[in-house]
Amino acid sequence: AQSxxxxxxxxxxxxxxxxxxxCNYSSSVxxxxxxxxxxxxxxxxxxxxxxxxxxxxxGINGFEAEFKKSETSFHLTxxxxxxxxxAEYFCAVRPGGANSKLTFGKGIxxxxxx
Amino acid sequence: KAxxxxxxxxxxxxxxxxxxxxxxxxxGHRSVSWYQQTPGQGLQFLFEYFSETQRNKGNFPGxxxxxxxxxxxxxxxxxxxxxxxxxxxxxxxxxxxxxxxTEAFFGQGTRLTxx
Numbered sequence: 001a002q003s004x005x006x007x008x009x010x011x012x013x014x015x016x017x018x019x020x021x022x023c024n025y026s027s028s029v030x031x032x033x034x035x036x037x038x039x040x041x042x043x044x045x046x047x048x049x050x051x052x053x054x055x056x057x058x059g060i061n062g063f064e065a066e067f068k069k070s071e072t073s074f075h076l077t078x079x080x081x082x083x084x085x086x087a088e089y090f091c092a093v094r095p096g097g098a099n100s101k102l103t104f105g106k107g108i109x110x111x112x113x114x
Numbered sequence: 115k116a117x118x119x120x121x122x123x124x125x126x127x128x129x130x131x132x133x134x135x136x137x138x139x140x141x142g143h144r145s146v147s148w149y150q151q152t153p154g155q156g157l158q159f160l161f162e163y164f165s166e167t168q169r170n171k172g173n174f175p176g177x178x179x180x181x182x183x184x185x186x187x188x189x190x191x192x193x194x195x196x197x198x199x200x201x202x203x204x205x206x207x208x209x210x211x212x213x214x215x216t217e218a219f220f221g222q223g224t225r226l227t228x229x
Contacts, residue, residue: 032214032215042223043118043206043220043221043222043223044206044218044220046219049215049217052215090157094214094215096214096215097214099170100170100214101147101159101162101170101172102147102159102218103159104156104157104158105156106156107156
């Protein structure tokens with residue numbers, strides 16, 4: 001079975017500072033990895049995904065993530081935080097193969113201080 | 115192209131009642147998944163449908179059921195509601211075969227409160 005660990009439930013950064021949200025996964029087969037963002041009272045929106053190929057993945061709103069197989073990690077970064085980045089962020093894993101299911105981490109709430 | 119539409123957005127029910135939630139996927143999407151989101155448990159997978167067939171199921175009691183119609187619209191039903199069923203229920207649709215590397219497009223959810 002697969003699982004996702006997002007350490008900590010809340011991260012606070014200053015506007016303009018680096019954003020780093022950590023994600024570690026476990027999967028018995030090569031996984032597909034996703035980061036989603038959720039704004040209050042909204043559904044989830046895909047930020048980026050890793051399927052195959054380049055391990056550094058660029059997404060929307062200036063976010064990127066690097067797949068590191070040796071560390072089983074898929075950390076999300078953004079060089080300079082903006083107030084509008086305040087939201088909840090979810091890392092998710094879905095193993096390859098038929099009938100696999102998407103498993104989410106617990107989520108991290110990002111606050112951005114002016 | 116319209117996004118995933120979930121109705122109703124908010125719902126208040128009494129313990130013991132049953133409830134039906136509806137999800138209309140993005141046009142052309144045939145894969146629909148349902149998730150329950152609570153502060154304590156986070157996002158948990160309920161079930162997935164593709165072409166009217168349940169393809170995968172999470173670890174929820176039999177009170178939770180779903181179905182998909184020929185137009186890909188999906189409903190989920192919860193019978194004999196319990197207080198712990200209070201949650202945001204999210205529906206997502208995916209294009210193509212809905213395989214593991216495809217993006218899931220989420221609706222805004224139905225907020226169910228059981229009193």
